Amino acid sequence: MNVQFKIWRGDANSGAFQEYNAECSEGMVVLDAVHQIQRTQANDLACRWNCKAGKCGSCSAEVNGMPKLMCMARLSDLPIEKPITIEPIKAFPILKDLVTDLSWNFSVKKRIRPFKPRPPDAPDGTWRMQQADIDRVQEFRKCIECFLC
Numbered sequence: 001m002n003v004q005f006k007i008w009r010g011d012a013n014s015g016a017f018q019e020y021n022a023e024c025s026e027g028m029v030v031l032d033a034v035h036q037i038q039r040t041q042a043n044d045l046a047c048r049w050n051c052k053a054g055k056c057g058s059c060s061a062e063v064n065g066m067p068k069l070m071c072m073a074r075l076s077d078l079p080i081e082k083p084i085t086i087e088p089i090k091a092f093p094i095l096k097d098l099v100t101d102l103s104w105n106f107s108v109k110k111r112i113r114p115f116k117p118r119p120p121d122a123p124d125g126t127w128r129m130q131q132a133d134i135d136r137v138q139e140f141r142k143c144i145e146c147f148l149c
């Protein structure tokens, strides 16, 4: 089926949505459609991606105004009867098209002190932790630094 997209094109100074059509089939995600548009209609369209598996956090964008990983956003979950908008995440300065400047995140990361564990709790050199404390930090261990939150 043919699906209409409105993709933001431009740089830090100016830009606008441009319309594209993509031939979409069952199982496709938004990133597949962007790649098809790049391949067939806009080979200068800038977009960042790496794993296409929701692991690297590179393909962050706003799809229909919602922050999403494009590689995990299934077209079957979107209302395809009207154009699907894709734009760069608004929290960061735009470099080109769907690519934003994330350097602020990495400069902040450099200021975070490395974890230094307290002295071991037990004579055998191990620590005792409550399951509730493990559960609390586990969520942060899953962060893929997509910067959508």
Ligand code: FES
Pocket: 049, 050, 051, 052, 053, 054, 055, 056, 057, 058, 059, 060, 069, 070, 071, 072
């Ligand atoms: Fe890696 Fe989407 S391409 S999270």
